[in-house]
Amino acid sequence: MSTLPRQLKPELEHEYVRSTELGYEPANETGIIRCLSHGYPTPLARWHHHDEYELHLITATSGKVFVGDWIGQFQPGQLVLTGPRLPHNWVSMDVPEGGVEERDLVIQFPRAPIELASQQIPELRDIMPLLERSRHGIEFFDMFPQASAHWHNVKNAHGLARFGAFCAFLSDLVQCTDYRMLSNAPLQSVDNDAQLEQINVIVNSITENLSESQSAADIARGLGMSESGFSRFFRRATGNTFTDFVNHVRVNRACQLLMETDLGIANIGFEVGFNNIANFNRRFLSIKGMTPSEFRRQAASRFGQKS
Template sequence: MSTQPALEVVNVGADACLKIWSHGLPFPTVRWHFHPEIEIHLITATSGRSFVGDYIGRFEPDNLVIVGPNVPHNWLSDVPPGTVIDERCIVLQFTSAFASGCVSLFPELGFLRTLLDSAGRGLEFTPATGAAARPIMRRMLGSSGARRIELFFSLVALLGESTPPQPLAGARHQPNPDLYLKQPLNHVLAQIAANPSSDLRESDLAALSGYSPSTFSRAFRRKTGTSFVRYLHAIRLNRACELLINEDMLVADICYDVGFNNLANFNRQFRSHKGMSPSEFRRRHRENTTRAARPDGAATTRLHPVQPVR
């Protein structure tokens, strides 16, 4: 494991309060990392070792942990190399500003401030709480809009009524994002996150990091688990998915807005990452949202949520 954690770009989005997604194994973001957002992390399959700040422990299914802003963390499953797991965990991420706003608006959520103030050490709940949280978080994966916020408050209520969680990292452990970001590639990842639609060139970012192009390419792959081009494409495609879901822009306009300069290449990359065309992705998502609201409880078309790049 790298001494310094990598920066994860969560990108909750300007038109959303939180992001929830799931992933299996293998997955390139399973690494030592940090981010400014608060994270609620639920293990749904496998067991292994957990790392939160200076804590090292064991996890099993229904392991539920809240990780505070900028706290380095990782979960490493005990599975043979090459093992394929469809879903290893469900991840809920939101900003401190959103959490503070909830507490300010609803005095009944005062306990949430106390809980999150302690999350700088990482907080682990009992397996029983994790098991109770699992169906709520799974429903959140298939919901959107006000329904997702309603389920978020159901989850918060469950945590507030549960057995008090155990802190993981030592009392003296203090996250140090400024130190983490002094690492050359973390600075590069921050630049990509801030300017994903710009004309970003690997050679320019190599110079920014102080590496030669060949050294930069190897170091970037070690840190992110993928190449610079694939990483940048994934960042742009995540943004495209947000626009397809939330805006009525033409697909061609979205293509250029997120940084692709060729519509055919955009369609090809989108299909490669999502298994369908941009138009089909938009149609299915809207169909899912419409059917989910039907009073007869008709089956919904399930889509995998957009996954952020770590």
């Protein structure tokens, strides 16, 4: 019988663990863009998060990938962009005896310098929507050859040439239309900053009051909108009806509790706002493709242990 590991939350990766012996570039030889390559198994493959964005290309083995509350399969060629503090891990299931020398090609970079530069350099503003979406994790499809070439171009360049090669990589990602969001309930699009602020207020209200019943009519009145106008606005910004979005947020919060606590499944269902366990199980299965108990069982393997 399997048991959840004692450590339930992701490990925060600190600078002092980024040793050149593990594949990191020396900190004094890089700027804001850091390349990393490593094999498997390795101490670097663990359930963790960090303050940087991370572009992660798999070149060997297949197995199970965990990004936030998303669980899926990976194989060579998978390319994922994760945002700051978004937990992740790739667990290989078909490692040959002795392991593999190269499984991961990684680029890490911070937000602040790019965001600051984008305020003065209009060309860099194209990157910002991509970085916003990466808060949920983005998987890009059919980009293995060019992603590998981009990584090596960045790795082999220095100074301004490295930044140029990095921008070329991000430019291809900005233009890629074959991708999917992985974790949480992402927003899709808004027309301006005022609408973005409205949506953020609504989402924060939903998130902070999950156990309370909130209707579209109540929120529409609070915004001075008609219910039908609010429904159109909300669906355009989130891709979901208000009810479906609330269910997504509740299920995503339930995923976090299933992964990071030992609370009973029924208690978790009530805590996130479902009025009975049958409804919780039904909604969870519809959104995640598995039951809460199966999710918890699979999530246990995010540490690289068999569930």
